[in-house]
Amino acid sequence: MTLMTTGNSSRADANRRRILDVALAELLRDPDASMDQIARAAGVVRRTVYGHFPSRDALIGTLVDGAVEAVAAAHAGGRAAAEGPAESVARSTLAVWEVADRYRILVALAQRSVTVQGIRDRLAPVRASCAEVLAQGLADGVFTSPLPAPALAYVHEQMLLTLMEAVNDGLLESREAGSSAAVTLLTAAGVPASDATALVAKLNR
């Protein structure tokens, strides 16, 4: 066991990648999935996983880092391209949905796993950004809600996660889900349903 400190073989890299991929899926099914379960699912022996990641926490940490980074980037990108709060919410929802489709699993994990609870902190900037947009929209009168902006941001975040889980549970078609999510979030912010639908339809073109 060389602990993979130096060399790089294509095999090792492929394995590492596959382990990460599989771990994502496996940890959704069971947030307490053991290293053995993950290893087996990746078609590898437990000992090999420890060759790539020194500990269970290290594995999950790597996973979390990748996901948070991707989500934050998508969100920022969507927001930057938008004009006005409504479009901002719509765009970043759609953008986040794209990446999150892959990381859906992990985000769900983030909810329950105590181990990676630090993820909340790492997502805090994104949440703050959302609250900012919402506050703007409420001030402009584009959005209407009895909730203060931070609470509404909280609700939005959870709705997004909920819709992802709804897809997982087969209640929603993955193809259309992104747009539905965007419309639903806007609607929840008090944007009239027809306006929300029209806006998202426009963005989808």
Add this chain to the structure above:
Amino acid sequence: MTLMTTGNSSRADANRRRILDVALAELLRDPDASMDQIARAAGVVRRTVYGHFPSRDALIGTLVDGAVEAVAAAHAGGRAAAEGPAESVARSTLAVWEVADRYRILVALAQRSVTVQGIRDRLAPVRASCAEVLAQGLADGVFTSPLPAPALAYVHEQMLLTLMEAVNDGLLESREAGSSAAVTLLTAAGVPASDATALVAKLNR
């Protein structure tokens, strides 16, 4: 150890009650909380907990039963007193909010804990009832959403829980939260914000 098969002392009853209460809170903080953690938090020794509940699952089962029963009753009551889908959603939201204040913890637990995942099944009737109301509202045109009724029910359920957590986190004033929750749920279902506000205000009188 008499295993409490026969007698009834006030001490035993108080302990049993306290254990259940504390377990609720403890299991929210950490869904994998050990019997020892729960026992200590209840000011009792682990062995004593086993005196009241034969196993960890039994404890959680008892917990779940009580909460589900209360929530289901509140929901049914709210729904029964209502005329039309919108009022139904508003009333049961307000009603559930009342009881949930005590069980907030557990309902949140139900989300993430793998151990008590069977709770989902037990809440299924309630969820089905919600979906029914929502389907009715969508058919009537009172509600507007790109989501199918079951998915919308799912979202509503989660929003309720999210708002409860928002109260826990101090983002929301507990006093007003119930009404805000009802308005927010109606809004998310596509009811114009002004109508939702008016309806809930009326019900609050």
Add this chain to the structure above:
DNA sequence: CTCGACTTGCACAGCGTTGTGCAACGAGCA
């Protein structure tokens, strides 16, 4: 006060998981 029910503290076996050590095996590259 006294009895019986409840509680405590300890000890124990069983189980699953984590992280590590080591020798042997196998595939790709020089």
Add this chain to the structure above:
DNA sequence: TGCTCGTTGCACAACGCTGTGCAAGTCGAG
């Protein structure tokens, strides 16, 4: 062909949790 690095399979200690047994406490009702 030989060398190297990754992989495998096994063994191991350590840890924490569950559920149980038992003897000695302690509290409250009668």
